Amino acid sequence: MTSVPTAATAPAVNDAAAAQPYGAPSVPTPLARKSIGLPRLRDMQAQGEKIAMLTAYDATFAAVADAAGIDCILVGDSLGMVCQGLDSTVGVTLEAMRHHTECVASGLRRAQAAAWLIGDLPFGSYHESKEQALRSAVVLMQAGAQMVKIEGGGWTLETVRFLVERGIPVCAHLGLTPQTVHALGGYRVQGKTEESAALLRREASALQDAGASLLVLEMVPAALALEVTQLLTRCPTIGIGAGNGTSGQVLVLHDMLGMNLGKMARFVHNFLDGAAGVHSVRGAMRAYVRAVKDGSFPDNALHAW
Numbered sequence: 001m002t003s004v005p006t007a008a009t010a011p012a013v014n015d016a017a018a019a020q021p022y023g024a025p026s027v028p029t030p031l032a033r034k035s036i037g038l039p040r041l042r043d044m045q046a047q048g049e050k051i052a053m054l055t056a057y058d059a060t061f062a063a064v065a066d067a068a069g070i071d072c073i074l075v076g077d078s079l080g081m082v083c084q085g086l087d088s089t090v091g092v093t094l095e096a097m098r099h100h101t102e103c104v105a106s107g108l109r110r111a112q113a114a115a116w117l118i119g120d121l122p123f124g125s126y127h128e129s130k131e132q133a134l135r136s137a138v139v140l141m142q143a144g145a146q147m148v149k150i151e152g153g154g155w156t157l158e159t160v161r162f163l164v165e166r167g168i169p170v171c172a173h174l175g176l177t178p179q180t181v182h183a184l185g186g187y188r189v190q191g192k193t194e195e196s197a198a199l200l201r202r203e204a205s206a207l208q209d210a211g212a213s214l215l216v217l218e219m220v221p222a223a224l225a226l227e228v229t230q231l232l233t234r235c236p237t238i239g240i241g242a243g244n245g246t247s248g249q250v251l252v253l254h255d256m257l258g259m260n261l262g263k264m265a266r267f268v269h270n271f272l273d274g275a276a277g278v279h280s281v282r283g284a285m286r287a288y289v290r291a292v293k294d295g296s297f298p299d300n301a302l303h304a305w
């Protein structure tokens with residue numbers, strides 16, 4: 001039986017590196033790797049190194065994800081479902097996104113982190129006009145985001161161009177776009193017909209031409225995601241439920257830690273797996289990074305369509 005350390009048995013700590021409670025790193029972790037920026041993401045695509053992305057919503061999880069080697073952190077509007085208990089992401093406000101982006105950015109700054117930080121523009125914050133999108137993007141950039149994410153195809157092109165021309169990097173998002181779940185009739189695989197697949201290919205290419213520097217592909221057949229990835233030489237693709245042919249992967253933090261009381265989506269894997277010898281959040285994140293980088297996650301036979 002292992003015993004809990006007492007004051008007498010706990011290892012001594014010197015004052016300079018004294019342990020600190022509440023999850024805060026007492027001493028900033030020295031930079032173990034270079035900061036990730038757009039050039040590095042492009043290099044990774046060119047060299048075929050997979051990009052590991054994870055969502056985070058607070059300072060501590062973000063810092064731990066960075067320490068585990070995550071390349072990009074997305075403050076996703078999925079926070080509406082995993083943090084706020086909403087049924088969809090539709091109710092998430094720009095103020096909620098600003099708050100969580102600021103929390104994550106502070107955590108990354110305090111840890112002298114390397115990860116690239118993306119803030120998700122929520123439903124209704126970029127739909128009226130490109131000017132409204134710029135105002136909303138500025139809120140997230142000033143909260144610490146380095147890039148904003150926008151859901152949608154053709155109708156977002158003008159907005160993407162407008163933001164990029166003004167120095168705001170944009171991550172686009174096609175396939176299952178959760179903010180339009182009501183219009184789509186549920187969380188369903190997209191691009192299954194030849195017509196919808198052709199539209200997705202056209203929109204992906206147009207988003208790259210408009211200046212998008214990342215593209216999330218959510219719940220699309222693996223073969224289509226691979227085709228789009230091969231088509232886009234200047235815009236790495238990040239898959240979620242899109243098979244293992246994309247330039248990188250993203251998962252929602254709570255999903256990959258097995259924190260889901262309902263039925264897990266097919267594309268999710270629980271990386272906090274005691275049976276595989278992983279007993280900590282950091283260990284689970286490390287296992288995720290390893291599996292994304294070596295191409296073993298996702299397994300098309302298990303996690304894709």
Ligand code: KIV
Nearest residue numbers: 055076077078216250
């Ligand atoms: O909000 C989110 O977490 C996302 C990912 C699922 C890509 O958009």
